[in-house]
Amino acid sequence: MIKKFVKPILDHKVDLQERIFRLVTGMEVTALTLMLLGGMFTGENVESLAVLFVCIILVAAVASFG
Numbered sequence: 001m002i003k004k005f006v007k008p009i010l011d012h013k014v015d016l017q018e019r020i021f022r023l024v025t026g027m028e029v030t031a032l033t034l035m036l037l038g039g040m041f042t043g044e045n046v047e048s049l050a051v052l053f054v055c056i057i058l059v060a061a062v063a064s065f066g
Contacts (some may be wrong), residue, residue, distance in 0.1 A: 025063040032056045 008014050009022050036052045 022063070025059060029056060029059055029063075032059065 005022065005026060009019050009026075011019075032052055032055055036049060036056065039049050039052065
């Protein structure tokens with residue numbers, strides 16, 4: 001799965017805007033996932049964790065279908 005994500009970023013045939021979009025999206029999903037894990041360990045309330053989880057799903061959906 002990581003190769004499928006990294007390959008278009010390193011491919012020079014893909015438009016620069018598309019490559020940057022994929023790179024920034026990957027960083028965003030990584031940051032949201034780390035925030036979700038950190039929130040679990042620090043005892044964040046369930047509503048905040050649910051919002052983070054929904055954001056991760058929405059960003060992934062927009063990136064893959066957009």
